[in-house]
Amino acid sequence: METFIKFVALALILALALFIAVVAGDDGPWYFAWLVGTTMIVLIAAAGAVLLETQSPSGETGSEF
Amino acid sequence: MTNLTVVELSRLQFALTALYHFLFVPLTLGLSVILAAIETVYVITGKPIYKDMTQFWGKLFGINFALGVATGLTMEFEFGTNWSMYSHFVGDVFGTPLAIEGLMAFFLESTFVGLMIFGWDRLSRPAHLAVTYLVALGSNLSALWILIANGFMQYPVGARFDPDTMRMQFTSLYDLIFSEDAQAKFVHTSIAGFVSAAMFVMGISAYYLLNKRHRAFAARSFRIAALFGLISTLAVITLGDALGRSDYLLQQTKIAAIEGLWHTTKPPYEPWKLVALPDDATQSDVFSIGLPYVLTPLVTHSFTEPIPGIIELEQEARPKIVNGIQAVLALHDYARTRSPEALAAFRKNEDDMGYGLLAQRYAPGQDLAAITKADLPGVVDRTARATIPNVFVEFWSFRIMMALGFAFLAVFAFAAYFSLRNRLERQPWILWLAMLFIPLPVLASEFGWIVAENGRQPWTVFGWLPTFQSASTHSVGYLLFSLIGFALIYTCFIAAELYLMFKYARIGPATGASETPQPAAGPHSADTSGYAEKPWQ
Numbered sequence: 001m002e003t004f005i006k007f008v009a010l011a012l013i014l015a016l017a018l019f020i021a022v023v024a025g026d027d028g029p030w031y032f033a034w035l036v037g038t039t040m041i042v043l044i045a046a047a048g049a050v051l052l053e054t055q056s057p058s059g060e061t062g063s064e065f
Numbered sequence: 066m067t068n069l070t071v072v073e074l075s076r077l078q079f080a081l082t083a084l085y086h087f088l089f090v091p092l093t094l095g096l097s098v099i100l101a102a103i104e105t106v107y108v109i110t111g112k113p114i115y116k117d118m119t120q121f122w123g124k125l126f127g128i129n130f131a132l133g134v135a136t137g138l139t140m141e142f143e144f145g146t147n148w149s150m151y152s153h154f155v156g157d158v159f160g161t162p163l164a165i166e167g168l169m170a171f172f173l174e175s176t177f178v179g180l181m182i183f184g185w186d187r188l189s190r191p192a193h194l195a196v197t198y199l200v201a202l203g204s205n206l207s208a209l210w211i212l213i214a215n216g217f218m219q220y221p222v223g224a225r226f227d228p229d230t231m232r233m234q235f236t237s238l239y240d241l242i243f244s245e246d247a248q249a250k251f252v253h254t255s256i257a258g259f260v261s262a263a264m265f266v267m268g269i270s271a272y273y274l275l276n277k278r279h280r281a282f283a284a285r286s287f288r289i290a291a292l293f294g295l296i297s298t299l300a301v302i303t304l305g306d307a308l309g310r311s312d313y314l315l316q317q318t319k320i321a322a323i324e325g326l327w328h329t330t331k332p333p334y335e336p337w338k339l340v341a342l343p344d345d346a347t348q349s350d351v352f353s354i355g356l357p358y359v360l361t362p363l364v365t366h367s368f369t370e371p372i373p374g375i376i377e378l379e380q381e382a383r384p385k386i387v388n389g390i391q392a393v394l395a396l397h398d399y400a401r402t403r404s405p406e407a408l409a410a411f412r413k414n415e416d417d418m419g420y421g422l423l424a425q426r427y428a429p430g431q432d433l434a435a436i437t438k439a440d441l442p443g444v445v446d447r448t449a450r451a452t453i454p455n456v457f458v459e460f461w462s463f464r465i466m467m468a469l470g471f472a473f474l475a476v477f478a479f480a481a482y483f484s485l486r487n488r489l490e491r492q493p494w495i496l497w498l499a500m501l502f503i504p505l506p507v508l509a510s511e512f513g514w515i516v517a518e519n520g521r522q523p524w525t526v527f528g529w530l531p532t533f534q535s536a537s538t539h540s541v542g543y544l545l546f547s548l549i550g551f552a553l554i555y556t557c558f559i560a561a562e563l564y565l566m567f568k569y570a571r572i573g574p575a576t577g578a579s580e581t582p583q584p585a586a587g588p589h590s591a592d593t594s595g596y597a598e599k600p601w602q
Contacts, residue, residue, distance in 0.1 A: 027239075030248035030307065034255065037300055038205075041259065042102045045293035048485070049106045049115070052288050055487055065274065065284035065489050 066431045067533055074544040075147045075536040078551060080518075082140055084511055085555040089133030089562070091510045094208055094255055095262025096126040097201035099293055100181075104197045106289070108190050118286055119197070120185070121574035122266060127182050128565045132558050134175070139551070141167075147544075151525050151535035155233045158224040158241065159214050166210030174203025208258070209251050216247025219517070220315045221526050226418065228399055228411055233529070246315055249308040250517070256301045257513060260473055261506035263294025267480060268503035269570050271496035274489060279573050287499075288484045295477035302470055306363075312520070313364050313372065316527060318452060319520030320364060321375045322459035325350065328374035332361040335372070340464075343456045348375060375456070379449040386448045387441075388414040389421025390433050397434070423523060423531040424448040454522040458515065466512040469505055476502055 024032035100123055107115030141163060144152050152159070177199045184193055217223070223241035224233040241247070267290035273283035312320045320326075325343040327350070336355025343350050364372055373381070395410035396418065411418075421433065427447040429435045436444055476498055483489045489496065521527055525535040 027243045028248055030252045030304070031243075033304075034252045037252075037256070038098065038259075041293055041296045041300070042098060042105065044296055045099070045102045045289045046105045046109070048288045048292040048481075049103070049285055050110065051485070052285060052487075053110065053112070063281075064491075065280060065287075065484075065487055 067426075067536070068538070068541070069426075069533065070541050071539055071544060072533045072536045074541065074548060075539075076532065078147060078544065078548045079140075079143055081548065082136070082143065082551055082555065083514065083518075085551075085559065086133065086136040086140060087511055087514055088507055088559065089129055089136060090208070091258035091261035091507055092129045092265055093126070093133050093204050094258025095260065095297075096122060096129065096265065097197075097204040098259060099262050099266055099290065100126060101194075101197045101201045102289055102293060103286075104194050108194045114281060114285060116185075117574050118282060121282075122286070123182055124569055125265075125566060127178070128562065128569070130178060132562045136555060136558055147537050147539070148525070148535050149537040151530065153232060154530050154535070155217070155221075155224070155526055157235055158217055158221075158233050161235070161238065162210045162214040162217075162241070166207055166214075170203050170206035170210055174200055174207055177203060205255050208255055212251040212254060213242055213244070213247045215517075216244045216250055217241060218524075218526050219250070219521055220244055220246035221529055226415065226529065228396055228408065228415075231400070233526070245311050249304065249311045253301060253304040253308045254510075254513070256297050256304060257506070257510050259297035260294055260301055261510060263290045263297055263477070264473065264499070264502050264506045266290035267294060267477075268500045271499035272570070273573065275493060275496050275500070282574050284484070284487075284489065287480070287489065291477055291480040291484045294473070295481045298470065298474045298477050302474065305467075305470070309364060310366060316520065317373050318375075318378055318454060319459070321373060321378055322454045322456045322520055323463045323516065324360060324364065324372070325353070325456055325460045326372060326374045327376055329377045330360060330372045330374065332365075332371055333358055333368040335360040337363055338460075341460065343460050345456050375453050379453065382420065382449045382452045383445050385417040385420040386424050386445050388417040389419060390424050390436065390444075391421070392418040393421035393425070393433055419524065419526075419529040419531065420448065420452075422534050423451060426451070426531065426533050451523050454520050458519050462512045462515040462519065466509045466516060469509040469512075473502070473506060473509075 020035070021032065024035070100119055103115055103122065104119045106112075107119060144159075177196050180188065180196045181193070181200050184196060188196065221233070222244050223235065223237040223239070225236050226232070227234045235241075266286050270283040270287040270290065273279045274287065309320065309323075312323070325338050325341050327348050334357055336357045337359035338350075338353045338355045341350045341353035341355075360372070361368055361370065392411055392414035395407050395414070398404070399407035399411055414421075424444055425431050425433055427444045429440060476495070479492075479495050480489075480499055483492050483495055523531050523533070525532050
């Protein structure tokens with residue numbers, strides 16, 4: 001049941017995203033670009049930090065930044 | 066009769082308060098999103114250092130947010146106190162996005178900012194992350210509604226002038242929200258805020274790295290800010306180009322002033338003026354150095370379309386001014402008699418009404434009815450000249466903003482490169498540069514605001530309401546008193562901001578405040594092999 005509710009919730013989010021994409025894509029292309037672009041900026045910045053964790057041990061000493 | 070000194074002082078006061086307010090806005094817009102990015106990493110990895118980072122940058126965000134609100138509130142009241150004619154004319158249209166901004170975006174932002182700062186021990190990690198995202202969304206929605214209102218001033222759509230009520234009436238909220246100018250302006254301004262915040266975080270992190278303090282904290286903050294800033298700068302340049310294209314289509318006087326174009330261009334050769342000394346009085350350049358074949362594709366996105374020049378735009382305005390004078394005279398007649406003939410006469414030329422209102426400034430005694438046949442050519446000449454914004458200010462504000470934008474791109478590119486290779490501490494010059502660049506994106510935003518608003522002159526509502534008809538009828542003494550008062554109070558706010566920012570930046574983060582690694586909530590959860598289980602945590 002829990003899986004089913006999750007599935008429905010995610011399907012609703014997907015439908016909402018598609019609806020926003022269609023409406024914004026037609027009449028608000030720059031708003032749509034902002035939504036997609038900001039998400040990309042956040043994800044790439046976060047990915048950069050996660051990458052740093054794999055590059056060197058953390059800590060004040062013994063590592064080079 | 067309108068007192069022109071009062072109008073100029075009202076303009077000065079609004080410009081001053083807006084410029085002060087805009088010292089805080091870009092940082093709020095961008096820092097809220099950077100906080101969301103950092104906290105996302107915390108929730109995914111469970112590493113406490115990202116919680117420290119969110120809390121530290123969140124504290125600086127809180128200081129900036131409080132002072133930004135304090136300086137912004139007075140501006141909404143200024144529309145009523147200093148610009149009552151404007152508020153009467155477009156209050157129905159302009160007030161709506163401002164009301165939505167207050168009730169929706171600002172309430173959302175200010176409610177959740179408290180939860181974000183004080184809710185660490187009261188909310189689960191995903192819930193707190195959701196709160197941080199809501200603060201970021203609220204901040205940017207706030208900017209969205211303000212810029213929708215501003216978009217109406219630049220490109221009035223979704224409203225029509227009603228001669229019975231003597232004001233603009235709504236025809237479509239949808240058109241207002243999805244206005245091309247509002248869209249392009251919002252994305253450009255919002256992302257410019259991202260650049261400001263990225264430089265702020267990167268610069269302070271560089272300070273710690275140079276001083277060998279909080280290195281782990283600073284390296285992570287620097288990495289996130291450098292990547293965030295690099296992509297944001299690329300976006301802000303691209304979106305600035307979109308805004309320029311929109312201006313070319315919708316506000317040709319602005320684009321002509323930005324490019325210092327005295328005459329209509331001859332594509333495709335027309336050079337883009339890299340440096341010039343435009344002289345508004347003689348309508349020519351004292352000197353100019355240009356790059357051939359660049360201007361036409363840059364502005365029109367083609368190699369064949371000409372760009373109208375200032376002299377030609379003035380000529381185009383002349384018949385509109387004559388029609389506008391007829392429209393305003395018919396409107397006065399209609400207000401007095403309510404006769405269908407007067408209404409029909411007004412309807413014939415109503416689209417040019419704004420030009421008639423502008424001509425009133427140059428009419429004898431500011432009375433259009435007093436213009437004689439002999440006066441008319443002189444009034445039309447002066448009004449046509451007045452339809453062009455100050456070219457020198459527009460030309461140089463744009464170039465300073467643009468040069469700074471490309472300088473940011475270079476700084477972020479080097480910063481991201483050295484950070485990704487973990488070679489930052491071997492390159493102290495980039496750390497110094499990052500630190501010295503902290504105030505420059507905010508300065509670029511200020512110049513951007515000047516380009517947008519000076520370029521809209523001589524109108525408050527482009528083509529419909531001249532600035533000189535928009536101000537309240539205060540005395541010069543009253544305006545001088547309030548202007549000096551605002552300048553003093555706002556300077557105190559700036560001093561408080563700088564003092565608090567320097568103080569907390571020097572103190573640095575409370576590293577180790579949350580030393581226990583938390584299980585990761587993201588794909589690398591505690592019960593699978595992920596970041597939270599690495600031995601070096």
